[in-house]
Amino acid sequence: MPTPFDQSTYQVRLEWGVGGLARLAPADVVVVVDVLRFSSTVADAVASGASIALDDALAWSRNGAAVAASAGDAVVLIGGIRNASAVASAITTIQERRQARTSVAVIAAGESDADGILRFAVEDHLGAGAVIDALTTRGIDHTAPDAAVAAEGFRALRRALRHMVSASGSAREIADGVPATERMSAAGVTPTTATDAAQLDAVDVVPVLRDGVFVAFE
Numbered sequence: 001m002p003t004p005f006d007q008s009t010y011q012v013r014l015e016w017g018v019g020g021l022a023r024l025a026p027a028d029v030v031v032v033v034d035v036l037r038f039s040s041t042v043a044d045a046v047a048s049g050a051s052i053a054l055d056d057a058l059a060w061s062r063n064g065a066a067v068a069a070s071a072g073d074a075v076v077l078i079g080g081i082r083n084a085s086a087v088a089s090a091i092t093t094i095q096e097r098r099q100a101r102t103s104v105a106v107i108a109a110g111e112s113d114a115d116g117i118l119r120f121a122v123e124d125h126l127g128a129g130a131v132i133d134a135l136t137t138r139g140i141d142h143t144a145p146d147a148a149v150a151a152e153g154f155r156a157l158r159r160a161l162r163h164m165v166s167a168s169g170s171a172r173e174i175a176d177g178v179p180a181t182e183r184m185s186a187a188g189v190t191p192t193t194a195t196d197a198a199q200l201d202a203v204d205v206v207p208v209l210r211d212g213v214f215v216a217f218e
Contacts, residue, residue, distance in 0.1 A: 010144035012135055013105045014128055017063070017118045018070045020107060027105035028098070029091055030071040031079045031131055034064025034109035035123040036170045039080035040192035041184070042214050046078075047205040052189070052214040060183040063109035068209055074105070076209035077217065080127040081161060082196070083203040088134035090206040090217045095140070104140070106131055106147060111170055123165045123197070129154025130200065158200065165198035 007013035008025035015024050033039055038061040042052050057065040068076050075094060079087035095102040108124035129150035132143060136151060143151065157164055165171060171194040174181065184191050196202070207214040 007144040007146065010147070011101060011103055011142040012132055012140060012147045013103070013144045014108065014132065014147040014150055015105065016108050016110045016120070017112070018066050019118065021067055021070055021105065024105050025103075026072070027074055027103040029077060029094060029102060029104045030067075030074040031077045031087060031091075031104060031106045031128075032064050032067045032071075032109060033079050033106060033124050033127040033131065034061065034067070035080045035127040035165065035197050036121075036168070036174060036194060037061075037180075037184070037191045037197065038064030038109065039078050039127065040082050040197040041189060042078050042207050043080065043083050043203050043205060044192050044196075045189065046207040046214055046216050047203045052207070054209060054212050054214065056187055057214070060180050060187060060189065062180075063112055067107050067109050071209075078207040078209075078214060079106075079131045081123075081130050081165070081198055081200055082192070083201065083206055084127070084130035084134045085201045086204045086206045087131050088138050088140070090208075091135060091140065092138050102140075104135065106150075108150075121170055122168045123170055125150055126154050126157065126161060126164060130158075161200060162195060162198040166194045168194075170194075
């Protein structure tokens with residue numbers, strides 16, 4: 001049954017984490033935004049010609065990869081600050097191919113602690129806003145209030161992205177050393193730095209989940 005929080009009347013929606021994805025009405029496309037580090041690292045890896053298995057990513061990402069694994073039958077794209085415009089272009093292409101209005105759930109992964117409690121992550125709010133802003137530029141602008149707020153926040157702070165991301169709690173935690181970094185290295189994955197993760201539209205590749213593997217959207 002529809003709920004007041006499922007954002008089903010809007011084309012572009014925003015929620016947080018796996019629980020937020022479940023609260024939303026089913027969408028045609030799910031964009032996973034986990035700026036530090038899942039989204040940025042996977043985008044860079046795929047841009048370099050690599051492919052990343054979802055099962056492998058789940059070993060070092062308890063946030064973004066978990067959202068991707070929970071997206072059901074939706075087209076799953078990986079987005080963030082580094083490839084926001086490319087994600088919006090991919091969604092435009094999907095809509096053109098479908099010849100139908102395409103609903104989009106932008107899921108900011110947030111950060112969960114060892115007990116699974118989700119917290120707000122400023123870098124993911126900015127990354128989600130960057131994707132939503134790029135969609136608006138392309139005319140996909142029927143946005144839920146939650147999505148509109150994220151986009152406006154991004155627009156207001158786009159000149160301060162590097163500072164905002166590098167000063168975030170997530171970036172400071174990474175700088176102090178976290179087990180996920182060791183797991184990424186063990187898996188042969190080179191993590192994207194906080195500084196690089198804050199570079200707007202540095203990558204024009206969009207990872208899409210196909211048969212359990214993240215590959216480049218074409």
